[in-house]
Amino acid sequence: MSRQISVTRQLMRWLIGVAVVFWFAAAGLAAFVMHHEYQEVFDSALQETTQRLMPLVVDDLYQRANTSVPRSIDEATLSHEEHLLYQARDARGQVLLHSHDAPQAPFEAPLRPGFYQTATHRIYTETALSGTLFLQVADPLDHRWEAMRESALSLLVPVLPLAPLSLVVIWLVVRRSLKPIGTFRHEIGARDSANLMPIEVEKLPVELATIASSVNHLLARLSHAIEAEREFTANAAHELRTPVAGALAQVQQLSRELPKGTARTRAQDIETALMRLARLTEKLLQLARADSGIGLTQAPADLAAIIRLVAADFERGSQHAGRIVLDLEPSATLVRKVDVDAFGIVLRNLIENALTHGASEGNVTISLKDQDTISVSNTGPIVPAEKLAKLTARFQRASARAAGTGLGLSIAETLVRQMGGSLRFRSPASNGTDGFDALLTL
Incomplete structure (x- = not known):
């Protein structure tokens, strides 16, 4: 058996899936753009730092008495971790001055102005004093990638709480949008x-x-x-x-x-x-x-009086005299908003069916149970269960040789459905070992 497709479930899956995919795609595109922009910003900062640092380096090299090579500026007072490293080198490549975290060995960058990138650093070189002094400032690539990762995570992390929240919002929106479909389905039904x-x-x-x-x-x-x-x-x-x-x-x-x-x-x-x-x-x-469609009416009626009237009518006929047993209290009432003519047709058909298909000399008992269920039962052969389910079909009889038109129970079932009730059949009858029982519940 094929599983039915839910439009609501499909819409939610597609909308949530597309929203998440678009969010990740947008985050990836933003990360790509940020990477390019960050490189420009870091390079610009690296170049400006080198240019501003050059006069200080020149002053420190040529105005101090300390001429040891190589040396760092104020080594004793500098203990913080540096993000930018620098070296001042002469024309031969010898390191004259370096920052306190920079290595004493020269950077692997060539001595020419401009940018140069190694496996671990982005280096900018600036020259002064007619090409006799070179200042190289290095920016670790790990620092740049760390900034990129934090920026990318700031775009991706909100997806985690937004995904379940978007699920709830999409479910509410889809449910509200598809509500007319349920109304339309109810109207058709x-x-x-x-x-x-x-x-x-x-x-x-x-x-x-x-x-x-x-x-x-x-x-x-x-x-x-x-x-x-x-x-x-x-x-x-x-x-x-x-x-x-x-x-x-x-x-x-x-x-x-x-x-x-x-x-x-x-x-x-x-x-x-x-x-x-x-x-x-x-x-x-x-x-x-x-x-x-004559089953319902706006005026309530006492159906117990109709039961007594129909039973008395059958008793007056010479053909069925003495076979009708009315098990109904004199004070019993059954008030419903049901058309009395339609109820009379239903009850008459049920009694005729019980008389026609029951034992030839058996009685037909009409009783009121639980103040809302009317029982019409007879004695006679047991009706098989597979035939009970088909008795309300038009021109359907319990036996091909049985008398009757095969329309009585179909008419009764149609009218009972219009009354908002139910019609059930049992065989053998309740409290018996044979016979047939029709239960009309209103």
């Missing part, structure tokens, strides 16, 4: 056959508004198609009721008038077929009403 209202485009970003417009066009076409189908189903079923009822009455009359024999048997078979057609017509009308 709220659409079904009972709610095909167009989605509000004005509140969506430009990128989603075009998609929402296409979805609205699709919803409009779908609404038109569903409405045409409902009208056809309702009109066809309504138009069939009268001729079917008339034909059924004529066949019943004919069946009573015919003598016993083959003709009477055929008339009774036609009567059975017409009765099935009448039931199918009635179910198609219920299906059209269920698809139109």
Whole structure:
């Protein structure tokens, strides 16, 4: 099974990755530029230092009585660490004077004015006294690289605390930016056959508004198609009721008038077929009403009274007299904002299903459990678990030879979903070893 891709996670990874890469690239470029600028600054300072130091060296060499070679200036008083080293040399290269940290051996730089670089130092040479005196000032390269490293680290170190902080900021920005997508998804998820209202485009970003417009066009076409189908189903079923009822009455009359024999048997078979057609017509009308969304209403109603009324209606019929058991306290109530006609259709279909598919002489028990669950149970064969999950499919029956249209439970499930409830099936029934139990929770 392929793993689903998260747009939010991808955006965060890319944004954080690109931000960090750009930061390091910018730091590297800045370090490169700083290296070039630092070289110019250090070279300029080295040259200026040499030029300013030259008069002092000349004065020290030719005005002091001490003529020992080589010597350093004020050796006894100088104890600090030097960053710049210098040597004063004559035309033969002999060191005449040097700083206290400078070596007594001559620098490896040639005696000519300008810059010269060794493996460890950057040296600038200045000449005086008609080319008889050379002053060489050396700047250690380690000092320059240390300054470069500290400057580069000052650019790179802030990345460490900024990376998690940028993660939080990017997450907040991405979440806020993608919030309209969640709203759009919720709006689409709220659409079904009972709610095909167009989605509000004005509140969506430009990128989603075009998609929402296409979805609205699709919803409009779908609404038109569903409405045409409902009208056809309702009109066809309504138009069939009268001729079917008339034909059924004529066949019943004919069946009573015919003598016993083959003709009477055929008339009774036609009567059975017409009765099935009448039931199918009635179910198609219920299906059209269920698809139109009649489950909810704003006015609360006591559904316990509807349960008693439907049970009494079944008891009055000669076909099911004595088989309905109503387990309901006289004072019990079940008040819900549910359309009473829709609830009556659901309860009637559940009872008809229990009577049709249960034991031929078994009872159907209607009870109210936990003040919110209605149970309709019967006795009879156990329905396999794999068939229980398919009972709400249209034209699906527990057995191919069973009576019924296969629409009753589908209609009940559609209406219960519109009521905001749930419909569950169990077999065997609760507190029993056989039978079937339909649990309607509101």
